[in-house]
Amino acid sequence: MQVELLALTQRNPALTADTVAGIGDLATIFAGQSTYPEAIMEFAGRVCYRSTARMGTAPEFIAARVREGHEDIIEHVVVTVRVTNSVEPLYWRTRNRHCEVTDVGANTWIVSGNTRVWLDFFRHGVALEALPILKAVAPSVFAEFESEEWRLRDWEIERLGEGMQHQSPLSTLHSPIFPSLLPVQLGPMRVTLLGYTRPLLDDPSLLVDHGAATFFFEGISRTCTHQLVRHRLASFSQESQRYVELSKGGWQAVIPPAVAENAEAMAELTEFWRIAEEKYARLRALGIRKEDARFLLPNAAETRIVTTMNFAAWQHFLWLRAVDKAAQWEIRALGQEVLKMLYTIAPEVFAEHWRVYQEQFQ
Template identity: 25%
Template sequence: MKIIPPSYEILDALDQQGLAVRIEFSGRICYKSEDKIDKDSALPFVSKMAEHGHNSVLEMGVVSLRIRYPEPDMLAELYATQPRYLQIDTQAENTLLVTGSVRAFREMLIFHPGCRLVQGMSAFLAERHPYFFATIIPEGGFQDQPGMIMSKVRLHEIDKLPQPLRLKHRHLAVKFIVNRAVTHEIVRHRPCSFLQESQRYCRYADNKFGGEVTFIKPMFYGDGTPEYRLWHQAMAETEQLYLKLLETSTPQAARTVLPNSCKTELIVYANLQEWRHIFRLRTTKAAEPSMREVMIPLHQELTG
């Protein structure tokens, strides 16, 4: 049995990487298969995710586009599709700033292939990232959109936007190592994207996990107190039950005895506007203490 403190890591440098690298890094958290990452692993990984429709993983790659469209009714046509999970702002006459995840752009093409702006965005992205769109390109290919001008907006450009736009279009990923009680609360936030270590697939009896279960040290009980000793005893007994069940059961069956104190890794990806909302809720005195234990220092680090 291993006991560790909670922690977090700001993954801002990850956004400096290409879409495929970002998505692979985040996706492998679920299976704790980061050891399989190498210089050639990203494209096969994301291609497989796209092919099998593992859409939550594809939310971990966000891209911003600047679009100049020639006909005013194109915008009304786009809004008529009720676009999900795309942040759309007008920057100038007939010019849009659109930010969304790979999943959001893929689903727009799947459900609204006739929309001209969707066709233009999809064609632009598919040319640069074909592995995300190979299985969903419309029969006959994309239609030409004369007069539509599109470009990718780089991260340093997003950071120079006026504050109201930057808050909506700048995304930030944070990896938390916390107990499952904390993650149960974090994943209620919208709009955010989440990927979490899976007890269904992770077999903690394996050597890669040291053959043991890892627990997060509870902030409620001081070392050596009667309460801490009871908690420690409960975790030790639970670990033995879990390992015993693994002798005849799958991880998804054995995990049913694991408690909230289990360590888990969770990547949270959201725009700065939503992070502000998270901090407003999760750093107050009314917030759950274990949540405040990580959210307060994270907020302080991000705000300087």
């Protein structure tokens, strides 16, 4: 069996320390001390605990989460390989249903999975030929495989870099590209494309299953994320009300436009939120743990969440949430910003969504 790297989650090229300076805590993602894929993982984990200021200060952060079994953060990086001279990938999908396996003929397969999928494979003695590649992409995730047998030699690391030629470069996409991929702010809501993967395949239609994108959503309500997490073929890392104090999170109430336009309704919501803050603080003063005090926080409370889906799952999300006028206003606004960015990086995949969006909303 031969295994060749085709693509992995890469940085959104519009994101640099300069372009995100002063935009919330986005710049902290560049404080990671390992690969960019691992920076995404650590950032996602630290979003959960509101500890992004500590990015890069704990080399064992990712490995510790893996040992604890809190592996959602490693689902935000996707790796695609080509496997040749083997029929084994035929059975990999039965081993883990969260991978994508495509038979392209002549005992050749395209296989995509997030690093949690690959870790599951390796722990069960499956796809071990791919382990050196995955260790180079995310060494902390696969730290339990420390044998020299699983390490890439220098020339193999160089070859790994050469393998990235199979990932579509931005120069192939329509321009201007960078402005359309910068974080977008809509009131309290901010939408940021952290990274994506779009392998350059002989059959472009395969990109639907083997491409993926990771977004960071901020300033949205728990009402919005309740809808978002219903999309089950996705990975989520959300700021925790169990671990993050209300005052530390700095959460505000997300105000529906219909309420904001009605002075009397606005006064009611403002008063309710003030009371919720006071009662939360009172419960904490009485020794009630954060995990219990949060029970009185309303759906209006702001939250932050890192979300990863492959392009097929994003397609489904966009049909329901971005281009359907029946969609709830907040998640529709979020979905439309997601669509704009996804259409920029993969226009052939999201062309129909874009057409409907233009007809319905422009």
